[in-house]
Amino acid sequence: MLKVGLGLRTLLCASMLFAAICSYADPVVERGFQQTLDGRSLAENAIAVVNLLVGDAALALEPAWVELPGNVSSRVAVYVVDDRQGTVVTPAAVPNGCRCVFIFPAVVTEWVRRNSAGLGRIQLDAEQFLSFILLHEVGHLKMGTPGAVFREGRLSQLNVEPSRAKVAEEDADNFAADLLKARMAKTPVGEVSLAANWVVLELTKLSWNMQAFRTLDEFGSFAVGKPLVFFDDGYSHPNLAWRILRVADRIQGSQETRYLLDAFEEARIRGANPAPLYQRQ
Numbered sequence: 001m002l003k004v005g006l007g008l009r010t011l012l013c014a015s016m017l018f019a020a021i022c023s024y025a026d027p028v029v030e031r032g033f034q035q036t037l038d039g040r041s042l043a044e045n046a047i048a049v050v051n052l053l054v055g056d057a058a059l060a061l062e063p064a065w066v067e068l069p070g071n072v073s074s075r076v077a078v079y080v081v082d083d084r085q086g087t088v089v090t091p092a093a094v095p096n097g098c099r100c101v102f103i104f105p106a107v108v109t110e111w112v113r114r115n116s117a118g119l120g121r122i123q124l125d126a127e128q129f130l131s132f133i134l135l136h137e138v139g140h141l142k143m144g145t146p147g148a149v150f151r152e153g154r155l156s157q158l159n160v161e162p163s164r165a166k167v168a169e170e171d172a173d174n175f176a177a178d179l180l181k182a183r184m185a186k187t188p189v190g191e192v193s194l195a196a197n198w199v200v201l202e203l204t205k206l207s208w209n210m211q212a213f214r215t216l217d218e219f220g221s222f223a224v225g226k227p228l229v230f231f232d233d234g235y236s237h238p239n240l241a242w243r244i245l246r247v248a249d250r251i252q253g254s255q256e257t258r259y260l261l262d263a264f265e266e267a268r269i270r271g272a273n274p275a276p277l278y279q280r281q
């Protein structure tokens, strides 16, 4: 992947004289990462959707690689970051100690590929998926809750207290869900309500694909609550499948969305039961 810096800043940062100053000022370098050119147009499109939906100048996201005229101190800079070590498992995050957002395009692409592949799946749209993720990150920014802690080019689990992190994640999801619900209903129907509907449609597709995974690829997992299917992968963000079902239910509030969420939670209870499946001889 290409590593970048741009324009005058790049020239200055390339010199020995300014290298130390630049690495200090750049929150990406500070955390042991590099910016990348990959995924910039994807990020720009998702940022445009999110700014349209949020409609709040104080929370407006701005690509960090675009020079803005005038006073831009209130902007939230978005950096597209290369996960060189392949250890980051989140598509995007608000780094601890920075009013900014990191997007990891390689994680986004791989995540969309993996969750679109297989029997009965619908092809996901990276831009709409990323828009939802960025709405969640705006939720973190609005509430001032910490996102992820990065150190030396890696996602750090240290200093993330699990129960507080879980509440912060649910709050950020609630922000995204409530905003989407409100914007979907916005009248007259126009670009804002249409944009919200596209993102919600993506969540519905994602719900469907995850259900297909649990039903077709992991047939039988529901009956026993197979941990591999129903539990976290160790990151502080709660199980993504559960989060998507929860967000869908918060937005749509139908009997069907409630049933899917309840069924998933009941499977987790079964999976947490240490009783053996088979009687020992």
Ligand SMILES: [Zn+2]
Residues within 6 Å of the ligand: 136, 140, 147, 168, 169, 172, 237
């Ligand atoms: Zn989060």
